[in-house]
Amino acid sequence: MGIPTLSADAPDHLDARELQRVDTWWRAANYLSAGQIYLMGNPLLREPLRPEHVKPRLLGHWGTTPGLTFLYAHLNRAIRARDLDMIYVTGPGHGGPGVVAAAWLEGTYSEIYPDVAQDEEGLRRLVTQFSFPGGIPSHAAPETPGSINEGGELGYSLAHAFGAAFDNPDLTVACVIGDGEAETGPLAASWHANKFLDPARDGAVLPILHLNGYKIASPTVLARIPEDELVSLLRGYGYEPHLVSGSDPATMHQLFATTLDTCLDEIERIRRRAREDGDGQRPRWPMIVLRTPKGWTGPDVVDGQQVEGTWRAHQIPLGDPRNDPDHLRQLEDWLRSYAPDELFDADGAPAREVRELNPRGARRMSANPHANGGLLLRGLRLPDFREYGLPVAEPGSTTGEATQVLGAFLRDAMQLNASAANFRVFAPDENNSNRLGAVLEATSRAWMAESEPGDASLAPDGRVMEVLSEHLCQGWLEGYLLTGRHGFFSCYEAFAHLVDSMLNQHAKWLKVSTGLAWRQPIASLNYLLTSHVWRQDHNGFSHQDPGFIDHVMNKKAEIVRVYLPPDANTLLSVADHCLRSRDYINVIVAGKQPAAQYLDVDDAVVHCTKGIGIWDWASNDQDGEPDVVLGCAGDVPTMETLAAVDLLRRRFPELRVRVVNVVDLMRLQDPREHPHGLPDVEFDALFTSDKPVIFCYHGYPWLIHRLTYRRHGHDNIHVRGYKEEGTTTTPFDMCVLNEIDRFHLAIEAIDRVPGLGESAVYAREELSRKLIEHRHYVSTHGEDMPEIRDWKWS
């Protein structure tokens, strides 16, 4: 097959005026980009450039920027010509100056930030603020109008683009992928997202792989494989690549404009085939490979070394114009090469010819509401979660599977929002394993790849997004949320760590965007961590890690929430709350296995609203101070705590035991550290300030110490949790290995309470013997002792 590379002698696609318009806009954007990196004065070059006009610290990335502005200019032409609804996802977001320049040229920037007006003073501010203390970051960031992808950590642009396109049938997402970014795992996996995008229901993604050949210091892989291999790769991913390569601007404008129109025509054809002709086949979507020099139009040779077209153009092509007169002269020549006098009017506003390329209003990519998704956000319609509650006549009297109950609620939520088309659930091949299978009664798994007889629950327009890549799930969900929709991500607890770094970036995004008045609130990112550490009996040690909570807790307190509902009804209450919330990262940890149920749905609401509380029905200190407090957080720890209370009670009926259950982990924290933190007086009222507290926690025990170290009674708090002991074994044996089981808890309580006398010695011995019995039993029978399996609170 031939490779559709356009040759330079292709007939002119743009007429002279159009060509001029695109080129002028591009020059303006490049001028402003270089200006932002270098200047803090004289922004229009209306006087000779002097050292004091140059910033003392030069921080930014020039190399990728002219490619980004080139694409922006051409997309603007197409948007105007076709009235496209389009957003621009910039993988090489290090090229922040380019997208900031575009937003300023389009007028959006000054609408949002009036101080950065379209005049000379505004221009001075524009260039100065970039990478300047108190100014704006060097990358495309929340501060950048039109951005939904922070370009600092590479790898997520294409996943974000697909997430944005889902359920937006009229949207086209232009997604620039740098050849550096293309080496990352998440990006490499993202190409296959075209197997999950329905051309009838979803928008289009136009990937533009920008090969400028170099990373920080080395060539890139995709720029250094033969072209037929590259084409084969991209076809293998299911795209039809169109190659545009060169450096002469006029030629490149013609080539690119032709190619872009070819691709947009093809996208139109694909849409028509799917929507009018009912063609259900996965189309071969077009994409573009753009090969240009790194640092295009920048300084060619500096200090005798080739810069343009090499890795030396990555950041600052001219290192020291403030002190080196040659660099200063070269900088001035470079900036003047864009002919700034033609680009701005007398006031410093973009010249008419520049403005002519700008789309209007919300068609401007910097002002497209999809890139400020909160503008488009509609709340979810949610059924009354109380109706899904399990009946619980007496605490511990019934058994239920928490996530299965949640599944029914999610199913009906899915149904209720079907016409709004703004809710999806995401899971790395674990939806059913996590017992959320009921949602498949209301929708299917999204699937545009081949089907076979016997396939079930697969459909192009499914709303369950399953792919064996946590990165892709997270990236899709982020893109979906940032464009104003809702989602729910269920994940094996241990493997949430795969997206630790993505979570960081999303948390940082939220921290910054919540401080920007013009960014409207978006739906929270909701995680359900299930198949958790205590019930990964069959997969063992590799699947046992509760540390995602610790990771999340390092993020800004205003952004993160962690919930450990102990049973099905509390899970319902928490999930309902999370799905209604905005601008948070909510982490819910809940089990999927059959387990005891404690609270009826009304009690669950009360308990979850407080987030922490004494369980009166499990306590016997009503007549005064307790002798010991047993705290618990998490479903398995709660069960073991109650079983320990049971053991204690049978042996020491006079011992006053208080049980405190924690759903909202942040309640433990100092209110100065987290808005949910309990005041000391309330904390003391629950845990006392001087009685021993045995706290049984779902995760790594030291987190509880970290949260409570300032509390009065902290020295009396003794925490048990996961201490990295695991394997394929029985559920109860996992508890024993980590010493969070009922026997260890009861023994510790006996040890900590003074004055129990001789009977303590006997009770302690008897409980220790139980541990030995347990070990013998499981290692011969392969399952837990009946008295453990059948234990019930009563």
Added chain:
Amino acid sequence: MGIPTLSADAPDHLDARELQRVDTWWRAANYLSAGQIYLMGNPLLREPLRPEHVKPRLLGHWGTTPGLTFLYAHLNRAIRARDLDMIYVTGPGHGGPGVVAAAWLEGTYSEIYPDVAQDEEGLRRLVTQFSFPGGIPSHAAPETPGSINEGGELGYSLAHAFGAAFDNPDLTVACVIGDGEAETGPLAASWHANKFLDPARDGAVLPILHLNGYKIASPTVLARIPEDELVSLLRGYGYEPHLVSGSDPATMHQLFATTLDTCLDEIERIRRRAREDGDGQRPRWPMIVLRTPKGWTGPDVVDGQQVEGTWRAHQIPLGDPRNDPDHLRQLEDWLRSYAPDELFDADGAPAREVRELNPRGARRMSANPHANGGLLLRGLRLPDFREYGLPVAEPGSTTGEATQVLGAFLRDAMQLNASAANFRVFAPDENNSNRLGAVLEATSRAWMAESEPGDASLAPDGRVMEVLSEHLCQGWLEGYLLTGRHGFFSCYEAFAHLVDSMLNQHAKWLKVSTGLAWRQPIASLNYLLTSHVWRQDHNGFSHQDPGFIDHVMNKKAEIVRVYLPPDANTLLSVADHCLRSRDYINVIVAGKQPAAQYLDVDDAVVHCTKGIGIWDWASNDQDGEPDVVLGCAGDVPTMETLAAVDLLRRRFPELRVRVVNVVDLMRLQDPREHPHGLPDVEFDALFTSDKPVIFCYHGYPWLIHRLTYRRHGHDNIHVRGYKEEGTTTTPFDMCVLNEIDRFHLAIEAIDRVPGLGESAVYAREELSRKLIEHRHYVSTHGEDMPEIRDWKWS
């Protein structure tokens, strides 16, 4: 181009005897695999199967297993025929029973675990121990002879395989990649590793993509794209795929044997071309696509539902043979379908015909020393790091770039071990950015892709592994270490989180393998986290996150070490120590920017050996107890602490200030928690038990509380650190934003020391004013005040 799929009527490749031998071995392995999942008695089926022979809890993954055993059998044939040095990396490591069965059939298992002998009692133990309390995990794991890839968390098999092949010219690594795993990002990125493997110097990787069509509950992407698309994709990755597809065993044996021989012939040709003909071109390596039914040879239909060839075969095809007589009968039929009487001799040992396929001694993949790398490990030759030390006449009198100094040491280490060919450095395109450029004087970047004029430091046999994928760097390094070599991974601090989950798995591997006497110690995994949170001025918020330390600290204390050397000479001492260590994960955090130097190399050795100590030269409490202790850990915190001491001294010359610097973070911890933990009496001698301690820490402050919460003086310890405030700004402004700067530290010291009188009020005001001055200065000048930039300890 034609697709090299073999048709079923290909001429017979194996003669009848060979065919029989391969099939018999395969049946034996499948029998033992199913047996491990189901049986706890009657392992030879010498009596009718009864419910009590079946385990009460069925935990394991059948679906992928028969494919793994099929491949193992065929590889064994080839190993014997060609005397291959080969290891087997099983991406679908969930199929643990298959590789355990293979190791037992080869005799290795019984050599290592004498209780699991090659007799009936050994067989009973073999089947019972699998996924049984006190037994072995359900996945390929450290306990599994021949394994270097825990198959629990998917995504790393191919990276591990390449890591194993580097510098092992005679080794062939057969790497099975499941079609589920192939959807992950790290795996998707790993295909391109062939651009970094030198056929002249390195071994070969033979990827075998096993398409069994299904994940837990859905079809897989690569099984559901047209075959020409799949072939295009794999060719695009640079491989020549050979497809084998079918389900009839006899036919499949012939097809696969032919294909395997074709591929191994081609590998031989590639090696000869590179080694004898000096061909420096990147070859098109062969690979295999094997398409077989999921759960092949297992139950076809269960309870009226198709199982073989569907996702229902993923785990346990027959759910309840202990209670369901139909299931029991089907299980017995299934097990007997392998004809166990032919497979074992009277004693229960593998029959002669089975044993005939086993390679001999170290040629057995389960006994290959490369898969127990410690057997092959030779210590690194290291130059005397003292010779690289910066001269430091007086603390703070000189300036140096810590990582640059380290670079010279690494360069010479690289040189010294060039002939041993057992040392590489890894970085995600950051080697030079992290100022380790000197290593490129001793070697190059590994590069087998195309070269262009102007390229520098690229060579097929380079030992600097740079690709813009932290996953690939980590995966290669793990594979390299696990096969007995040494490495050093430098990474931007924030982006180490990308490999959080990989670190988990490696830490778990080390925790388990250090408990296995037969697994020999391997070199530690050494991270240098640099371009750290305090000096990411140009990339800003997205690049600022010190939480990798917190993540690491959740792992087993026996495995992890964290070092924060404050200057170049301490970095040298720490790095030397880490490179000599075994079976640890060492995390070193150090800056790359010019910074003050405090300790000459001899003092550095003393300080690092203790890991924590009073800096006498910075303290003035020599005549007694201090009034306040300033603790510090990390280069920037150390500088700010010293500057705060300076401020305090000028204002309160009589104030007795003690400076304690921490290099080894674990020294802070309770000795019951970590082997490096200081006894309380020593901790108190450093920090006192009652004086205020202002601790300035590199990372999230609460980690210090977590480490010290049991210490006597804990309530007096006040920690400052990164609190998630960042952007592109000046170095000092980053400190101010997070309140770890000298002014905040000095003010806190003044606030905490009682009895300073009225002068405290004035000093406090003056220092607060400095903060306002700073803010004004940076926001107008764009750089730090000269008095900050030029400050020096004296």
